Amino acid sequence: MKEKVDLHKEQFLNELKEFLSIPSISALSEYKSEVNKGAEWLGEALKSAGMEHVEIIETKGHPIVYADWTHAVGKPTVLIYGHYDVQPADPLELWETPPFEPVIKDDKIFARGATDDKGQLYIHIKAVELLLKEKGSLPVNVKFCIEGEEEVASPNLDPFIHEHEEKLAADAVLISDTSFIEKGQPAICTSLRGALALELELETANTDLHSGSYGGGVPNAVHCLVKLLDSLHDEKGRIAVEGFYEGVPEVTEELRKEVSEIPFDEEATKAELGLDSFYGEEGFSFKERTGIRPTLEINGIQGGFQGEGIKTIVPSQAHAKISCRLVGEQNPQDVYNRIEQHVQNYKPAGSKVTLNQLIKAKPVSLDSRDLMIQKAAEAYERVYKVRPLFPKEGGSIPIVEVFSRVLAAPVVLMGFGLSSENLHAPNEHFHIENFTKGIETVCEFLQDF
Amino acid sequence: MKEKVDLHKEQFLNELKEFLSIPSISALSEYKSEVNKGAEWLGEALKSAGMEHVEIIETKGHPIVYADWTHAVGKPTVLIYGHYDVQPADPLELWETPPFEPVIKDDKIFARGATDDKGQLYIHIKAVELLLKEKGSLPVNVKFCIEGEEEVASPNLDPFIHEHEEKLAADAVLISDTSFIEKGQPAICTSLRGALALELELETANTDLHSGSYGGGVPNAVHCLVKLLDSLHDEKGRIAVEGFYEGVPEVTEELRKEVSEIPFDEEATKAELGLDSFYGEEGFSFKERTGIRPTLEINGIQGGFQGEGIKTIVPSQAHAKISCRLVGEQNPQDVYNRIEQHVQNYKPAGSKVTLNQLIKAKPVSLDSRDLMIQKAAEAYERVYKVRPLFPKEGGSIPIVEVFSRVLAAPVVLMGFGLSSENLHAPNEHFHIENFTKGIETVCEFLQDF
Structure with missing residues (x-):
C-alpha cells in the first residue's frame, strides 16, 4: 500500500x-x-x-x-x-x-x-x-x-x-x-479525562468609576475577581473547592507504575516550552498531574480598560473562563454545583457573580x-x-x-x-x-x- | 453679565x-x-x-x-x-x-x-x-x-x-x-492626590498550551497574575506593598474633622452606584479613603482567551494596568520602586514579570x-x-x-x-x-x- x-x-x-x-x-x-x-x-x-x-x-x-x-x-x-x-x-x-x-x-x-x-x-x-x-x-x-x-x-x-x-x-x-x-x-x-467548562461574570457598581473620586472607597470588580479566582487553588496547588476530589480514584502504586512506564523527557519538554520549572499539585509527577489527576484552569480573564496606555477607572465588571479536566467517577454536574457553591461562598463583599456552564463531559x-x-x-x-x-x-x-x-x-x-x-x-x-x-x-x- | x-x-x-x-x-x-x-x-x-x-x-x-x-x-x-x-x-x-x-x-x-x-x-x-x-x-x-x-x-x-x-x-x-x-x-x-500608573506583563511558557495535555502540570499565566495581584492588598483593605505608606501624613482628629465637614450622602451615593456597601481600608470613612488616603487600583486585566465560548488553553501571557493615588510626601518614583520590589518578591514560581511606568505625579x-x-x-x-x-x-x-x-x-x-x-x-x-x-x-x- x-x-x-x-x-x-x-x-x-x-x-x-x-x-x-x-x-x-x-x-x-x-x-x-x-x-x-x-x-x-x-x-x-x-x-x-x-x-x-x-x-x-x-x-x-x-x-x-x-x-x-x-x-x-x-x-x-x-x-x-x-x-x-x-x-x-x-x-x-x-x-x-x-x-x-x-x-x-x-x-x-x-x-x-x-x-x-x-x-x-x-x-x-x-x-x-x-x-x-x-x-x-x-x-x-x-x-x-x-x-x-x-x-x-x-x-x-x-x-x-x-x-x-x-x-x-x-x-x-x-x-x-x-x-x-x-x-x-x-x-x-x-x-x-472528562471536561467541564464555564464562564464567570462578576459585577460591582452599575458603571465604571473614576479612580480619583472613588478609588479606594468602592469595590473594584477586578480586585474581587482576582481574590475569588485565587481562592480556587491552595498553596500546594490543590483545587480548594470543597468536595471537588469526590470520585477521584486513589493513586495506587500500580497506577503510578503504569503512568511512569510511558516515556517522557522532562528536561526536553521544559526547554521546548521555555520553562524553568513545572508546576502543579504537590506529590504528583508531571505525567500524573496531566494524565490521571483532575485539574481546574482559568482559560481567560478580562476586566476594565484593555487599550493602550492607562484609563484611571475602578472597573465595575470582570469575566473569567474556567475549565476542568475530570477523572474516575467525578460527575461534571456535581463538580459544577460545587464550584457554584464555592463562588457564592468566597465572592468578596460588594460583588455579584453569575456562572454559565459551557461544556460537560464524563471521563x-x-x-x-x-x-x-x-x-x-x-x-x-x-x-x-x-x-x-x-x-x-x-x-x-x-x-x-x-x-x-x-x-x-x-x-x-x-x-x-x-x-x-x-x-x-x-x-x-x-x-x-x-x-x-x-x-x-x-x-x-x-x-x- | x-x-x-x-x-x-x-x-x-x-x-x-x-x-x-x-x-x-x-x-x-x-x-x-x-x-x-x-x-x-x-x-x-x-x-x-x-x-x-x-x-x-x-x-x-x-x-x-x-x-x-x-x-x-x-x-x-x-x-x-x-x-x-x-x-x-x-x-x-x-x-x-x-x-x-x-x-x-x-x-x-x-x-x-x-x-x-x-x-x-x-x-x-x-x-x-x-x-x-x-x-x-x-x-x-x-x-x-x-x-x-x-x-x-x-x-x-x-x-x-x-x-x-x-x-x-x-x-x-x-x-x-x-x-x-x-x-x-x-x-x-x-x-x-498624586498619581502613579503602570503596566504589568506576566509570562510563563513561550506559547499557550492545550489544557488537556498540559493543564495542571505547567504554570498558568492567569493563575500567576491573579495570585500576584491579590497579594497587593491585605485582608483589611490596606495596600500590602512594603513601605507603600511612607510619607503618608498621620490622619489627625483635626484632619478628620475637616474632611467630615464636607457634606456627603453615603446612602444616596450607594443607591446611585447600585452598591450594597462601600469597601476600603479598615478604619477610614469613604471621604477619607477617597480624599486623604493613598490607593492602589487595578484599572484593567487581560489574559488568555477572550472570545465567545471556551478555548481550553493554559494561557502563557497576562497583563494588568495599575494606578495609585498618592498623598502627603509620598514620592511617585519611590512608590514605583516599592511596587517593583513587591512584584519581584511575590511573583509565583515559573513566571516572568516586567513593569512599565506610565504616569508619575506628586501630590x-x-x-x-x-x-x-x-x-x-x-x-x-x-x-x-x-x-x-x-x-x-x-x-x-x-x-x-x-x-x-x-x-x-x-x-x-x-x-x-x-x-x-x-x-x-x-x-x-x-x-x-x-x-x-x-x-x-x-x-x-x-x-x-
Missing part, C-alpha cells in the same frame, strides 16, 4: 490544503457559514472517495456529515468518527504564517486544524478511497460520522447518537484525534486487551515497526464516552498526532510522515478482518 | 457641541489626527474670542495651544489652563447616545469630554470673549495654556513649563477641571487663605449665592504641582463639574446651568482686580 500512498501523496496534500483553508471555527458565530462550507467540502470528499449515502445533516448547531459503504456481507462494521471544526486561531500575531493559508515546511503542514483534527480525519477518507479504487470494494463495512462541534463539546452529536443508534450501529468506533508518545512511537490512548476508560484495540496495535506495528504504547491521555473527547456507552462498541483511539504539534495554539501543524503512514495503518487495520 | 450669557447661550452651546464632536482621545495613537484637529479648532476659537498671539505649539506628543492678551498695564496676569484631550470612550455599548455626537437632554449636554474638560475649559474662552466684546479690553492680563495630554499625565507640558517660565509668568493660575460638592454647592479644591496642597482663592470664592458667592467649600479632592491633575512650583503662583481650582457627571465613564455629561453660571463666575473673578 506504501507505493500507492506515495504515488498520490502530492494530490492528497493538495486536497488537505483545500480542507485546511476553510476557517471552520465552531466556537465563533461569525464563522457559521465557513463551518457549513467545511461540511459541504467534506461531503464532496466522501463522495469522491466512493462512499455512499452521503448526508449533510442539519442540527441546532453545526451539521453532522454521514456516509457509509455496507456491502461487505458477514463482515464487521467500523464507524469512523472525526471532526471538521477547528479551534479559534487567536492570538493571530503569534502565527508565523496565516492560520488558514496552509504551508508545507520541513515535512510538516502548518495550518489551524492540521493535526486537530482535519489532517487526522482525512487519513481515513484517503485510506477508504485507496482500498475502494484498488479492489472495487472494502474488506469491512464502513460508516463515517463526522461532526462540526467537537471544539465546543459536541452539544448536538450526543442526542444524534441516541436518536440514531441503529443507523450508527457498529462493531468498533475508530477515532484519530490523539497523539503519539513521540515521533516514531505510536500510542493507543486507553483513558480520556472514559478503555480496555487495552480488547480485540479491536489489539488489531489496531498490530496494524501500527506492521507500518511503524514498533509496538504502540497504551497511555492515559489528559485531554477530553467528550463524545467517546457517549459512543462507547450508547453503541456498546469498543472505541479505538488510533491517533496520528504529536503533542508538540501546537494543537489549540499558534502554528499548529501535522507531520506529513504520519499523514502518509497513517493512511497505510488504517488500510492495514481495515484489511485485517 | 447674566443677560449677555443668556443672549448667547444657544450659540455658545452649538459651538461647544462642535468642540465635543472631535474625538480627541490622547491615549490612543490612532486618534492622533483627531487630537490635532481639537488643537486647531481651539486655536480658531481663541482667535474668534479676541485673544492674541495664538500658537499651536508642537511637542513630542500632542500640541499645546497658547494665546494671550496683555494690554492691562499695571494689572495682574491670570494664566488659564485646561485640556482639550479626552478619555477613551469604551465600553461603547454602555453609552445611551454616541460619545462624539453631543446631545442636550434634561438641561445637560452628553458627550465624552463634556465635563472633563472641554465644557469647563470653554467657559473661560466665552467669558473672555464677552468681556472683550463688551469693553474692547480685559480688566486683567490673560494667558491661555491648553494641553492635549492631560489624560495621559502631561508628559510634554511639564518640560514646556520649565522651558517657558517667562512666557507663562503669571500672578495666578486658574483651572476649571474639578467638581462641586453637589448641585448648587460650589467648591474650590485645596488638595489633589499637591493649596492654601485656602490665599488672596486669589478668596477672590475666587467671592466670585462664586456673587453668582451662586452660596459660599464655596474647600474640599480635598481624590483625583489628580499632575500639572498643578508643576505650575505651582515652577511659576511660584497660587493655583485656583475653580471647578464647575459635578462628580455625578460620569467623567471617565459612559454617558459623560455637563450641567448647562454650570456652563452658563460658570461664564458669569469667571467674568466676576477677572473683573475683581
